[in-house]
Amino acid sequence: MSTVPQRPRRGPRSAIPFLLLIVLTLGSGATAWLSSRSTQSHLGPEGVIVFDVPDLAPATTTRTGSVVDGISCQTESKEVVKYHIHSYVVVYVDGQARRLPAGIGITQPPLIEKSSAGPFYDVGLYDCLYWIHTHVADGIVHVEAPVKQLFTLGQLFDIWNQPLGPAQVGPAKGRVVVFENGKQLAGNPRSTPILPHSVIQLDVGNPVVPFHSFTYKVTGACGQGTTGCSVPKT
Secondary structure, X not given: OOOOXXXXXXXXXXXXXXXXXXXXXXXXXXXXXXXXXXXXXXEOOOXXXXXXXXXXXXXXXXXXXXXXXXXXXXXXXXXOOOEEEEEEEEEEEOOEEEEOOOOOOEOOXXXXXOOOOOOEEEOOOOOOEEOEEOOOOOOEEEEEEOOOOOOEHHHHHHHHOOOEEOOEEOOEEOOEEEEEOOEEEOOOHHHXXXXXXXXXXXXXXXXXXXXXXXXXXXXXXXOOOOOOOOOOOO
16 A cells, blocks of 8 residues: 655754844843943942943044033032932943043043043133033933923034934944933934933844843932933933
């Protein structure tokens, strides 16, 4: 009695390469994130972790004092702060972490206060401070403005004089994916709002690193003349 040869089942077998591709893709993203975070770090002068990774670009490209996007650069004697918030910004370039440098938004020469926790950049007698700036290379972006209003990441990068768009963040080029507080944002990265105590993550190129939440609390002085600071949400 002859038997009819059965056709081999190809469903599971053909799915193996596809499943393997998914595993490898997810694995590469996780590996990139782990490698980017497996670096030395220390607690900085703002009470926030400073990771030992390269700066995305130097802070010295900051504008020299002219008004940028309606934002003024104030000298120490004329600084008035009635709205002060903090936001954490991290950039991944092809899966590798890059940090914002200390001194964005502070013209040359900045006042550099040194401590055992590291340098703290501030406005001195011979320079000025834009309302949006960084004091430490810990990812904390400060908004210290005379009025409360909505500020954006595009304004920060314009003050820094670095490009920001759907295909570029500073000198890094590639497709840009933006997350804020765990939500992927659509549209131009320039429109990303700088919200009180938010976490903003910019991924440039591949792989796209999954959003990584970051808990922080900025300690120390809120800033000269400050009458309000951001308060972490509970």
